[in-house]
Amino acid sequence: MELEYGAHLYYGPPLEEGGFFQDSNLPGGRTISDMDYDRIECLFKRVCEEAQPFERLVVTYDEAVRLFSYNKYKLDIIKEKVPIDGTTVVYRCGYAVDLCRGPHIPNTSYVKAFKLVMNSASYWKGDVKKDMMQRVYGMSFPKMSQMEEWSEMRRRAQESDHRVIGKHQELFMFHDDSPGACFFLPRGVVIYHRMEEFIRREYRKRGFCEVITPNVYSVNLWRRSGHWDNYKDCMFPLRFDDQDWALKPMNCPVHCLMFANKPRSYRDLPIRIADFGALHRNELSGALTGLTRVRRFQQDDAHIFCLQEHIESEVLKALDFVDYVYSVFGFKVQFELSTMPEKHLGSLETWEKAEAALRRALVLKHGDNWKVNPGDGAFYGPKIDGHLTDALNRSHQCPTIQLDFQLPQRFDLRVARPDDTFDQPIIIHRAIFGSFERFFAILVEHNAGKWPFWLSPRQCIVMSVSAKSADYASDVQKKIYEAGYECELDVSMHLLKKKIRDAQVSQFNFIAVVGSVEQEKNTVSLRFRDTPETKEMKVDELISYFNSLRDNYK
Incomplete structure (x- = not known):
């Protein structure tokens, strides 16, 4: 060449x-x-x-x-x-x-x-x-x-490309007036919110407190955290009120401000702060790729403020959290421990203790089924990264558990001990999905647009056999929708065979067909997406059946 x-x-x-x-x-x-x-x-x-x-x-x-x-x-x-x-x-x-x-x-x-x-x-x-x-x-x-x-394999990957399926299923769009930022359409919002609601329910079970934080901060904050010197080219700077500001690219310095908002005792720890706030990073235009690389995104971001003696138990809980979440979505995760790099902050003794705690947690949870990446830790602490494999045998790094000794120093975070001395806490950075947008793309391609019922934006469609049953079909659709399910209506004049075929191509989980017979009995003839069976059910029975599927994450 x-x-x-x-x-x-x-x-x-x-x-x-x-x-x-x-x-x-x-x-x-x-x-x-x-x-x-x-x-x-x-x-x-x-x-x-x-x-x-x-x-x-x-x-x-x-x-x-x-x-x-x-x-x-x-x-x-x-x-x-x-x-x-x-x-x-x-x-x-x-x-x-x-x-x-x-x-x-x-x-x-x-x-x-x-x-x-x-x-x-x-x-x-x-x-x-x-x-x-x-x-x-x-x-x-x-x-x-x-x-x-x-x-x-590439042909299959192209067919299941999230950009193709996202357009076909009307999940999201992009526009040149906001490059690198996704416009989630109503059906995509259904999936996005279900993902968020799922994690939020798990947070309550696992002792996390959710916060809501601003999007714009003084450059002074980013100088203090070190991001302005090392990361400003990836940030969106702003200028107003004769001051320099920037959109937040990550939540960790913000959570440090919240931690330092009042005196803390060792009895208060661990403190687990979760944040779903929007983040902005100025990715190069040539690197933007659908949902996998965007400029505006959201994370299931959390920071755990703890002491050295908490690390092992908190990491063990985080690993359990990761395993549970990815089992729900049908993935297995392989973990890697990244140890102290050549350039690092903190003493050798601190690093050795931290790495030992991570190793013990990995052994307790996964035996010897994990790898070590020598010298690949962040300069502020060792970390554990999780890699999942999708239906096309492609690997994706999503969950991460990182220890941080630097930010607590930069923000002078302190915890009072009973003897009137102070300890500096350690921060565990923890994300399960990582970027919602990127994980959304992985899910689209892993499932090839075939959504499980609990996530699906097309849970059911009610269709009439003829115009005579159109009003009844509309009543049934309204009742299912008001019960909280994503139910659509097809009372078009197309032949029933075509309507069923269109619904199958659109990946509706269930198709409820109604005609004069069903109208007389107040029933529907229910077709299942994944099996050839049909079943006649009362409308109330159908809603009860959907209720039983609502929290069945399969």
Whole structure:
């Protein structure tokens, strides 16, 4: 590609979920489109047929600078990563030479299948003020059969894409007048609220107190928390009353203000604060992807203020919470413990105690069925992340449990002991869904738009056999709707067969058909979405049946 297109290559890593991407800058501001895919794939096929070997070369700093003198992007990497008196590794393949740690396959003939799947724009170093890059995503396999399996999985993923289903089921929309912010439509709001109500009920059982907090804060708060120095490019700044303000991107500093609002005793702890407030983060426009990456979102966010001796029991409760919630939604979660990074706050002793508490909680809850990510903790404390696998065998990191020693220091949070001394509490950052929007997207794709009854925005539809039973159908629909269920009405003049088919395609959980016979008996002929059976029921019996399903999270 570099030789054929005159491109200056920048960065091209493999991806955890499979495949790779490659960033490059093309001369004259040229862009890549899907019209280029065939040509690039033909070039790749030719290279593979030639069985070009990969040759590993070790070069000095000066040699690397001379070798890549034509490419400012590679020079920047060299100057940033390679010591002046050191060496680095490059790989040669045919006419191409590139920086890479390796290792590589022996030669290009090992690749039997290759396909470009997507392209997009990006920025050099992710900075919108720097050069725009062209990014292409691709997949490669050592066997054609693996490519075929992947293609079938990709086809299924495209069919269940949350953006496609969301449009078809009228769940949400986006608009250029508010980029990166989702407009939830009435049916989508039903699901969103059910998710929130479910978590809220669990909060009451588990000792969390819900708060409501403002959206706009003085920049002084974010300076104090450290976010302004390290995170301001991802925030939305505002200017009014001759002061600088910003929309909140997270809740933790705000909850620190609430904790510090009055004196606290060690007897008060743990204190568990939950917040469903809106958050805003200034994601790059090129990174916005449906509901999975947005600028305005909501979290099932909570912060637990506790002492060192509470960590193990609180983390154990959080793990139990995660397991329960994800079992309801049909997911299994794999946990990873991320330990102290090279750059960190707090003493080694504090970190060791905290990590030991997390390990004990994981062992008590999950035995040895978890992993360790050495050195991957946040600078403010170790953490546990949960990864779930969806129906298409894709992994998603959603729940997180993080210990924080930094914010209590920055906000001078204190807890009085009986001997008139003070302890500094530890904060446990805890989210179950994480972002509601992202988890909503995962649910759409996991279920392929086939919602369980308790979540469904289309729980039932009442349809008339003919115009003679339209008024009765309307009465039945109204009664079911007023009982608290999402029930719609179809009294159109279409044939019954078409109306039933349309309702099935729309994934109604139940179809209640009424005609003159049902009208005389005050019944409905109930059809089930997931089974071929039909059942005649009195309307009151139907509502009682729905009541029995209301809290059945299956």
